[in-house]
Amino acid sequence: MVVGVLALQGDFAEHINILHQLDVDSLEVRTIDQLEQCDALIIPGGESTVMWKLLTETGIDQVIIKKAREGMPILGTCAGAIVLSDSHLNLIDITVERNAYGSQLQSFTDRISIENIGEIEAIFIRAPLITRAGDDVSILAHHKENPVFVHKGDILVATFHPELQESCCIHKYFLSEVACCSIEA
Ligand code: GLN
Numbered sequence: 001m002v003v004g005v006l007a008l009q010g011d012f013a014e015h016i017n018i019l020h021q022l023d024v025d026s027l028e029v030r031t032i033d034q035l036e037q038c039d040a041l042i043i044p045g046g047e048s049t050v051m052w053k054l055l056t057e058t059g060i061d062q063v064i065i066k067k068a069r070e071g072m073p074i075l076g077t078c079a080g081a082i083v084l085s086d087s088h089l090n091l092i093d094i095t096v097e098r099n100a101y102g103s104q105l106q107s108f109t110d111r112i113s114i115e116n117i118g119e120i121e122a123i124f125i126r127a128p129l130i131t132r133a134g135d136d137v138s139i140l141a142h143h144k145e146n147p148v149f150v151h152k153g154d155i156l157v158a159t160f161h162p163e164l165q166e167s168c169c170i171h172k173y174f175l176s177e178v179a180c181c182s183i184e185a
Helices: 012-021 032-034 048-060 060-069 079-085 169-178
Strands: 002-006 025-029 040-043 073-078 094-097 109-113 118-124 129-133 138-143 147-152 157-158
Touching: 002 012, 012 025, 012 169, 025 032, 032 060, 032 147, 040 079, 040 169, 048 060, 048 079, 073 079, 073 169, 079 157, 109 138, 109 147, 118 138, 118 169, 129 147, 157 169
Parallel strands: 002 025, 002 040, 040 073, 073 157
Antiparallel strands: 094 129, 109 118, 138 147, 147 157
């Protein structure tokens, strides 16, 4: 199993580090050929406007859609959540509002409670807000009434940054519950 991390922009290196810690094969994805080698994909945090421009210019957006339709599991975090939402790739039925919590100064960490995982300290950095989730989208965690961790089929979305927190629990959840691969670490 090779887990690709979209590496056009953003904090892809932190996701790659976590995959190393979990002893999972990973690949930085900057081209369609690299994406074709992946069995699962992580779309990291960063700046969704820049990421989207690069995705559409390279044509990688279309290949993500194609592979998602074939069942490729995808984890999107923060800007990755925006890219997966109905305004961009539309691979999960959620609507998001960018920068809804305010500017960098309003970035924060807070404890959230996640179904089947437990409590974690979640890091929100200019996070998007999920303003609507379709009926078939499972909400796995809230922060102050707002959904922040959601799941539908092969797509898992966090509006926070699991790659910056100490525990690897969100990546483990993605790999075991969504990508259905066994991890030993
Ligand atoms: N505010 C960024 C955007 O709109 C997302 C921030 C992040 O990924 N930390 O793309």
